[in-house]
Amino acid sequence: MKEYDIAVIGGGPGGYTAAIRASQLGLKATVIEKAELGGTCLNWGCIPTKSLLHAADVLRAVQTADELGIKTGKVNFDLSKMVQASRQAAGRLNQGVGHLMKKYKIDVLQGEAEIKERGLVSVNGVELFADNIIVATGARARTLEGLVPDGNVVWHANDAMTPKKMPDRLLIIGAGAIGVEFASFYNTLGAKVTLVEVLEEILPNEDAEIAAAARASFERLGIKVLTGAQISQVSVGKKLKCQINAESFEFDNVISSVGVMGNIEGIGLENLGVETDRGFVSVNSQQQTNVAGVYAIGDVAGAPCLAHKASHEGVIAVETIAGLAPHALQVQRIPACTYSHPQVASIGLNEAACADRDVRIGRFPLLANGKAVAIGETDGMIKTIFDRNTGELLGAHMVGAGVSEMIQGYAVAMQMETTEVELMNTVFPHPTISESMQESVLDAWNRTLNY
């Protein structure tokens, strides 16, 4: 029987990162993956959708190139080639993870794992011994009753990433990051997109002001947004018929993106009595479950379900196993991005969460930013929230072009525990959209210079 220091169940961004860190620390690790290395993120999530959304961005740029004096003639696109490009990107990265596993001498076992007892894992009937087990099985989309994906009318996210033909009318249920990204993509490609959210505003995890600004942009671009919406009388035939807020609709396709649930079944958690809570494994700040030697990381260990959170948790779990003293991940310092057009990015507390705190809030519209004006991307704003007494940066919220690449500035500031002073004294390059990040800070102290 093979023996390992660590067996990682699941080869997504949490699992493979954990295995690499284990190898760096001299621990013998194996990654057990039932599908593809890189997991959902790399194969059926973050990466291919970024390729598709980039294609959409390029299409939009070409469509509007005339404004800048660029003659393009009639613009067409080849959907299958777009999908092909996205699959190639995923494929390349998947291979890359494979190379990394080889480089770090990590055994990759293809198959389904089940924990038989403490330290004993069975992979397709072959048993192996591992002192420590890291559960990194991720999460899957929740399905709504009556809307079981059929690959035809009712799309699974995977179907939505590999469309055979463009839908004329597309319904997207659930306006979280995933729903909004699909809405943005298909809207840009010309589908009539209806984005439906049961809550009062889209992007419910975001700051309400930012979400409202994003919604206004989406609606200007042609997406029909219905919030506080109830869907009823759903019938799936050749088309999807339903009532939304008592109004009748018909769609060619529907994507439901109403959240995820942890993949906690079939891996033997119940054999050990590993505690779960509402579909996710319960862990402490070192990613330890209630069972000694069993850890859980990433989506299966609970929200926020983000790849970068999973990777950090993987490192924390392995360093705990190695007897190091890793720092606990602070949820409030995990940024989140939505890659729609415009993009949304945030970190920390939103304004509603600060309702009972004494705060200063700064806002800066991209309309007043030179670079944004120069490149015609004035749609958006930067909002910052500080503790009035200590100057702690509590939250930052952005909507606009390229903000997903900017939010890390605030993340670094938070991790370094800067106050407003350091952010004000930092020299930002001109002209950049990121200058707005500083202006927002200045505005919190009524010192904004360009607005």
Added chain:
Amino acid sequence: MPREIYLVKVGMTMTEGMVSEWFIADGAEVKKGEMLYALETEKVNLDVDAEADGTVKHLVEAGVTLEPGDVVGYIFAQGESIPDVLPGATSQPEVVVSAEPVAVESAAPMAVEAVVSEGFVKASPAAKRLAKELDVNYLTLQGTGPGGRIVEADVQSAASGQTASQQPAVAAIQSQSSANIKASPLAKRIAEQRAIDLSQVRGTGPGGRIVQSDVENLGASIAQASGPVAGDMVPVKGMRKTIAQRMHQSLQDSAQLTMDMAAVMEDAVKLREQLIREWDGAARPTFTDLVIKAAAKALQKHPLMNSQFGGTGIQLLNEIHVGIAVALPEGLVVPVVRHADQLSLKEIAIESARLATSARNGTLGLDDYAGGTFTISALGMFGVDSFTPIINQPQSGILGVNRILDGVAWEGETPVRQKQMNLSLTWDHRVLDGAPAAEFLQTVVEYLSEPYRLLV
């Protein structure tokens, strides 16, 4: 007619002085009230203001020793023609500047902080104006401008509470030390706001960097340490208040210390049982009664232990009255067995029983409390083996009675079970030293170990 600038006389004893520095250059304009020159004498340095607007002409250079009242220069009013050759030095007999408040940068360091009249402090006009606006007493500030001149920034920082100029040394040290500590800006700011000394905080960030949580957790633990969650308030009044005051007073006013010594109680246990049978209800001796009798006899032999320490000497007492501490629900009372040395064991047993009953019934008379010369406090019934009783002032000793336990004695090489009891003697070291105190305790122990001697 130009206005003379005199070398001002500062105090009646000033015989000479000099312009150590001209603040207004030769030929430059001055406004009334602006600093004109620095005066230096043997004792005092101060700045002299211009008394009028105009153009300044120097008659003497800085550094020339003169007599007070000598003319050192002129101020020509606007439009007044300035001659090529200035009028010769005329002397003004007595221009005495109020001698009282002069000491700025005085040779005598004590005087630096003395009250200083406004005109003589080096301060920029803007600083003075700002001081007035912000209601800052700039006279007490230390200037950071050239030559210690008070500039606007000094007033500003004083007003904004950054009292660097008012407490220069301390502030400098603090900022220096905190600058050397690795801490996040946020942690530093929170520490400053909560007056936490960062040098006392252990950092948990990379490389021991102090981060927000370190400071906040410290704040929480300090808050917890200084103020635990409060329960009900028990009022301190009546007997409790008296006990609190007297016990604290006793410990503050004397030099108390305690020693333990074990008595063999085999015979005392037997004797007590025999006496209970013998007296058949007429009296029922307790172990404390045995100790009272033993202590009373020992006090006869060691009179220093039966005394009061006074300012002029140690007052030996001819009578022996032994107090017994009796615990009541509301506190402690100490009724007194008077003339314990003269009472038989049976009489002591009867008297102590009466006192204990009266104490519990609340019927003790004033006489019952009065005149104790030594005290016995028993905690043996609670299983106590040793404690440090507090002397009932103004006495010199108190004897703690502990439980009787099954101790071990050695008969040759064989361990045997033996009834033993610790006695805890607290005495006042001002009155007697350890050796005589131990001798007293030894005597008590001997009587208890050979209890039949208590009957004679």
